[in-house]
Amino acid sequence: MAQALNQALRDAMAADERVHVMGEDVGTLGGVFRITDGLAREFGDTRCTDTPLAEAGILGAAVGMAMYGLRPVVEMQFDAFAYPAFEQLVSHVARMRNRTRGAVPLPVTIRVPYGGGIGGVEHHSDSSEAYYLHTPGLHVVTPATVADAYGLLRAAIASDDPVVFLEPKRLYWSKAEWSAREPEPVPPIGRALVRRAGRSATLVSYGPSVPVCLEAAEAARDEGWDLGVVDLRGLVPFDEETVADAVRATGRAVVVHESSGFGGAGAEIAARITERCFHHLQAPVLRVAGFDIPYPPPMLERHHLPGVDRVLDAVARLQWEEG
Amino acid sequence: MTVLETPAWRPRTDAAPLMPDPEPFRLLGTPEAAGLDPALLRRAYGELVRGRRYNRQATALTRQGRLAVYPSSTGQEACQVAAALALGPRDWLFPSYRDTLAVVARGVDPVEALTLLRGDWHCGYDPKLTRTAPLSTPLSTQLPHAVGLAHAARISGDDVVALAMTGDGGTSEGDFHEALNFAAVWHAPVVFLVQNNGFAISVPLGKQSAAPSLAHKAVGYGMPGRLVDGNDVAAVHRVLTEAVERARGGAGPTLVEAVTYRMDAHTNADDATRYRDEEEVAAWRGHDPVDLLERELAGRGLLDAELRRRAADAAEAFAADLRERMSAPVEPDPAELFAHVYAEPTPQLRRQEAQLRAELAAEREQEHH
Ligand SMILES: Cc1ncc(C[n+]2csc(CCOP(=O)(O)OP(=O)(O)O)c2C)c(N)n1
DSSP states (O other), X not given: OHHHHHHHHHHHHHHXXXXXXXXXXXXXXXXXXXXXXXXXXXXXXXXXXXXXXXXXXXXXXXXHHHHHTOEEEEEOSSGGGGGGXXXXXXXXXXXXXXXXXXXXXXXXXXXXXXXXXXXXXXXXXXXXXXXXXXXXXXXXXXXXXXXXXHHHHHHHHHOSSOEEEEEEGGGXXXXXXXXXXXXXXXXXXXXXXXXXXXXXXXXXXXXXXXXXXXXXXXXXXXXTOOEEEEEOSEEXXXXXXXXXXXXXXXXXXXXXXXXXXXXXXXXXXXXXXXXXXXXXXXXXXXXXXXXXXXOOOGGXXXXXXXXXHHHHHHHHTTTOSOO | OOTTOOOOOOOOSOOGGGSOOXXXXXXXXXXXXXXXXXXXXXXXXXHHHHHHHHHHHHHHHHHTTSSSOOOOOTTOHXXXXXXXXXXXXXXXXXXXXXXXXXXXXXTOOHHHHTHHHHTOSSOSSOHXXXXXXXXXXXXXXXXXXXXXXXXXXXXXXXOOOEEEEEETGGGGSHHHHHHHHHHHHHTOOEEEEEEEOSEETTEEGGGTOOSSOSTTHHHHHTSOEEEEETTOHHHHHHHHHHXXXXXXXXXXXXXXXXXXXXXXXXXXXXXXXXXXXXXXXXXXXXXXXXXXXXXXXXXXXXXXXXXXXXXXXXXXXXXXXXXXXXXXXXXXXXGGGGTTSSSSOOHHHXXXXXXXXXXXXXHHHHHHX
C-alpha cells in the first residue's frame, strides 16, 4: 500500500503543478513511512517541502496556500501528532468554504497515518476518525486495499474540498496484485463497495478493520454463515444506499471498527442502518469496537483490537435462530 | 500574597542583558576551568561514562526486542547529566522522549525510566515521588506544564524550580512559544533547556529556524537567552545552575540553548545516512563530551588509572544489572487496562473488563484441552 500511495502522490504532482506536498521529514527522508520517498528529488524541495516541526503551522500554511490557488497535500507524521493542528482544522479548514459563501474553497488533503497493530509506543496508534467525522466541512476517507489507496488518494487530491485521508498504518506493508503502470480509474469519494455479498448477515467496516471482516466472513463459512462485507472506504460522505441495500438483503448487521466504541463512528452507522432498515432487521444492529480506554501498549493491543473472534461472537449474538 | 503583583509594563530600553553571546559558552580547556571544583568534575565524569554505557546498552536492548524503541542521547550525555546535576532534590524535571538519561542521572531506576519506551502505557515511575514528569512524546507539549507547576509552587511560597527539556525541532511548536511567553509574563521559576543536536529526525536546523540562534528566541519574550557548548559538561552545568538559581531567586525564567550533536540515528528505527554525511559526524566525534572532560581531568592530574577503572567498572555493573532486569519477561495484566482510565471505572468499562476476562478465561480453557 505504501508504494501505491507514493505513486498516487507522484502521479498527482506530475499531472498538476499546483499540487504541493509538505510536512515533517517528507523531503530528504521521504517521510517516516517513506510515503513521499523520492518526491523531493523528482519535483524539487519547493514542491515537496520539509517544514518546521509545527503541525498547526503546517496546516495553517496549507490554508493560505490553498487560498492562493495551490493544492497542498500535508502529511501529519502520526495520528496523535495531528492534534496540535485541530484548531486550524476545526476553526478554519472545515468552514472556510461555508464562511466565504463558497468564494474560498480549500482543496487541502490531510494525510494521517492512523490506527494500531504495528506495535507502536504511545501516541502512535490512535484511531482518530471520530474527531474528524463530527466536523462538518471535512471529507473523511480511508482505504482498505492497495488499489483503493491509489485511487482514493488521487480522488482526495482532486477534490475541491478538504479531505482527511486516513492511512491505516498496519496495511502499509500489505501487498496485492496492483500494477503501478495501469492504475484503476479514480473512484469517487463517498462510494462504499460490497467486498463480498452475503445472505446471513452484513459486516460494515472501513480501513484496517475491513481485512478483519473478510477473514471473519471466511471463517464463518465453517459455522454455516454466509456473511457479506461492506467496505465504506470513508465515513464522510456516508454511502447510505449501499449499506442499506446490503443490510436489507440479510436483515442483520454488525459494524466493526478498532477505535473506541462509545461515541465512535459505529454509533452513527448503526443509527443510520436502524433508521433506513428498521422493518427489515431481524436483530438489533451490533457494534464491535475497541475498548473505551486510552490506546494500550503493544503487548496488550491484541486484546483491544477487534479480531475475528469478537466479530464472530457478535454475529452469533444476532439472535440467530429464526423466530 | 504579593508575588503576582505585576510591575507596570515599560518597554525595555536595553535588551542587552537578555541577549545571548554569539559564541557558545565554554569552560573545559579554558583558563577559567582551573577554578572548577575537582569533586564536581569527578562526579560528572562518573555520570558521563555511565551515561555513555547506558546509551549503548539501551540501544542493544532494542536489537534484542526488549525495548520497542530507543532514542539515543549518545553525544548529548553532557546535557543530560548536567541537567540532572543542576537540580535540587525538590525541583522538577520535565523531560522529552529523548531524555531518559537525564531521568536516570536524576536517580530514577533505569528500568522504570524505560517503561514507556518498552512500549508500555504508563511511565514506570511516580512523578510526584521522583519529581520527574513522564517523558513527553508529543513535542514541547510538556513545556507549559513545567510553567504551570513552577508558577503554582511560587504562588504557594515554595522555592521549587522546574527544568524543561526539548529539542531544536521542538522550538517550532506553538506550545514552545506559549510556554515561554507564560513563563516570562508570570516570572515563573522555569529553566528551558533546548538541546540543539542539529536535526529533528532528518530536518536540519536551517529548515527549522532562521534566528541567529535558538537562544535568541528568548529575548522577544523578555527572558535571557544563553548559548552554551552542549558537549562541555562543566559549561552546561554552570549555565544551568545559574539559571536555576536565578529562577529560585525570583528573577524568572531563562532559555538555554545547548549546542550539541546526535551521534546515533534519530532512533534505532531510523537510517541517518539518508540525510547527513559521515564527515559531519566525524567532525563531532572530535568534540566528544567524554573526551573533553577526560582531557581536562588529565591535564590537571585528576584522571588516574584508579578513577578511570572505578568509573568503567561502575558503568559495566550498571549495564549488567539493566540488561538482566530488562530480560525478565513483562507480563502486564490485560485487565489492568481498565483500572486507571478513571478514578472510578464507569459501568461501561466494568462490562468491557468482564468481557475481556471471560475471553481470557476461554483462551486458557482452550490451551488446557
Ligand atoms: C507534536 C509532535 N509532532 C511530531 C512528532 C514526531 N517526532 C518525534 S521526534 C521528532 C523530531 C524531534 O526533533 P527535535 O525536537 O530536534 O529533538 P531530537 O529528536 O533531535 O532530540 C518528530 C518529528 C512528535 N513526537 N510530536
